[in-house]
Amino acid sequence: MWIYEKKLQYPVRVSKCDPYMARLLLEQYGGADGELAAALRYLNQRYTIPDKVIGILNDIGTEEFAHLEMIATMVYKLTKDATPDQLKAAGLADHYVNHDKALFYQNAAGVPWTASYIQAKGDPLADLYEDIAAEEKARATYQWLIDMTDDVDLQDGLKFLREREIVHSTRFREAVEIIKDDRGKKRFF
Amino acid sequence: MENQSKPAVDQRYYELLEKLQMIDFALVELNLFLDTHPDDLKSIEQYNRLAQERIPIVREFQESYGPLMHFGHAYSKFPFEWPQAPWPWQV
Numbered sequence: 001m002w003i004y005e006k007k008l009q010y011p012v013r014v015s016k017c018d019p020y021m022a023r024l025l026l027e028q029y030g031g032a033d034g035e036l037a038a039a040l041r042y043l044n045q046r047y048t049i050p051d052k053v054i055g056i057l058n059d060i061g062t063e064e065f066a067h068l069e070m071i072a073t074m075v076y077k078l079t080k081d082a083t084p085d086q087l088k089a090a091g092l093a094d095h096y097v098n099h100d101k102a103l104f105y106q107n108a109a110g111v112p113w114t115a116s117y118i119q120a121k122g123d124p125l126a127d128l129y130e131d132i133a134a135e136e137k138a139r140a141t142y143q144w145l146i147d148m149t150d151d152v153d154l155q156d157g158l159k160f161l162r163e164r165e166i167v168h169s170t171r172f173r174e175a176v177e178i179i180k181d182d183r184g185k186k187r188f189f
Numbered sequence: 190m191e192n193q194s195k196p197a198v199d200q201r202y203y204e205l206l207e208k209l210q211m212i213d214f215a216l217v218e219l220n221l222f223l224d225t226h227p228d229d230l231k232s233i234e235q236y237n238r239l240a241q242e243r244i245p246i247v248r249e250f251q252e253s254y255g256p257l258m259h260f261g262h263a264y265s266k267f268p269f270e271w272p273q274a275p276w277p278w279q280v
Contacts, residue, residue, distance in 0.1 A: 003258055003259070003262055004258065004259055005258055006257050006259075006276065006277060007206060007209065007210065008210070008277045008278075009210070009213070009214070010210060010214070011207065011210065012278075053225075056221065056225055059217075059220055059221055059224055060221065063217060069277065069278070072278065073277065073278040077278070167218070167221065168221075171221050171222075171224065174225040174226075175225060
């Protein structure tokens with residue numbers, strides 16, 4: 001069960017209408033290393049991971065949905081006042097004819113999200129190493145996105161998200177150690 | 190149809206919301222830390238203290254700006270307040 005809370009995890013502000021930046025942000029919405037992929041990856045892996053690390057997968061997976069909502073809010077705010085001409089100039093004409101200004105789970109190049117971006121191997125270490133890699137790739141993407149804009153309000157939200165990737169990566173690395181310790185015990189007893 | 194009976198979003202709305210976002214951020218962070226450090230007593234104490242501290246802020250926010258949560262986790266005035274704007278992406 002999930003309960004919705006009517007607030008963002010962190011304030012999202014933008015200082016101008018910028019559909020081009022909105023298009024780039026879709027990488028973290030429906031891209032391979034984006035927030036949707038992250039949330040679905042962890043919440044799906046948790047069913048078959050050892051009990052000691054279910055909590056961290058459950059809670060990081062849940063937080064990813066809050067990040068997905070922040071990205072959506074950025075995209076929404078950056079495009080809500082855009083004219084069709086502005087969308088066209090930003091390279092969003094193909095998006096406009098299919099979706100108007102609706103959000104869609106696709107990456108910055110317009111490729112729709114697919115489950116083949118994520119894995120569930122049933123092997124706890126294989127799954128956790130994928131999760132660590134996913135966080136590091138997302139952290140890098142956030143840095144490249146920050147580099148692509150001079151909007152300091154938007155950068156503030158993106159920097160928060162970049163820092164969260166670092167914390168999640170750290171927690172997953174600790175989960176790896178927990179699994180390894182547990183395996184060591186079984187071997188010797 | 191747009192934003193009917195929308196509670197006024199004023200300066201205090203943003204101030205209270207940010208106060209809550211700060212406490213709730215610390216709670217998320219402590220929660221994740223405790224998931225992998227369940228024996229850290231100081232963090233558990235801090236977690237429980239912040240869980241207490243958020244209650245009056247939530248109450249004050251909800252009295253002015255409506256429920257923060259659905260499915261019975263907050264009371265409602267008449268008419269049902271939950272589906273009323275603004276939603277988080279609108280402010």
